[in-house]
Amino acid sequence: MNKTTEENKEQKRKLLIIILIIGIVVCLAVTMWALFFRNTKDPGLAPDYAPGQTEPNATPVEDDGSKLDVPEGGGGISIEYVSSVDIDLSDNKATFQYTHPAKSTQNIILQIVVKDTVIAQSGLITPGNRLTELTLLDGAAGKLSAGTYTDAQFKILSYDPQSGEKAMVDTVAQITVTVQE
């Protein structure tokens, strides 16, 4: 009788240990996923302060150096673009023509938005630079299919070059995005 009770206790103890080990393994797996595998990028939200990293694909354009006539405390941007954007899903890139002229007084971040989803985002672009190519964000290619999207925009987020603070005024330009596989 006593022997049977002891065996039952031992079995319960073993079961408890197994459950605890499984629990610890699950916790470790969740922690590992959160630390190393979770996609922490959230480019759809405009940062309140400009990122420190400038856009590596931006190339300088020659300019006479004049600036927009902006009242003290205000701001101004000049936008120059061609409203057609091509996306090649095979190389995961968007190609386009966008110039951020030197006369602008703000730094910018350029986003390409298709049907309210940000599919590509630049680093910080200072005035006097042109951008013609962006790599699509992780997972963006899977949301697109071959064809033409007319519900698409360049979203131009403006940042004060001194404070890095986001300006109150943003600009959106309607574009057409053509996707090919």
Added chain:
Amino acid sequence: MKCRHTDRFTDGRCSTCGYVCTHETIGSGGKCTVCGKQIFDPTAISVDITWEEMSFTFAPGRETWDHENHIQGREPDTWVWDGETDGRTAPVITVTNKSFQAVTAKLAFTGSEGITGQFSRTSLELAAATVTDTPAETVRFRITGGTIDKKQSLGSITVTIGTVSPEGDNKKDTEGEA
């Protein structure tokens, strides 16, 4: 240096080699009437957007007391533009079209935490620019409601630039295949 790139000129300068066309006579479609080069890309959109200082001060309405009827009241809250000058009480946003095609500009304000704002106009139409004329329109903006108790962002203004189709209709969004 002679530029041979005929299709990549912006503001009179070749975007490939930097050559500047010094001829001042520009004909239709942005072509130089002397050398025939494409000085402006006629399909490119070029728009300037400037804005005055966008900071406002909130003043909560003072408590009042109606001595005759013994009722406590409160004056309305007020929002004052910090850049008030020359009697103007609202900042101006200016949109200038430098493209060889007409554009539209739509303005919208997204307030944070109950802040509301109002434009004097929310939709602008700007004719195509010419060599001698760059059409510009202005809009005034003011904060109309909401309260704050610390320095904070009041929201964001979005200026949406669109093109106008030859028929005169604004570019329309149509369905894609997401």
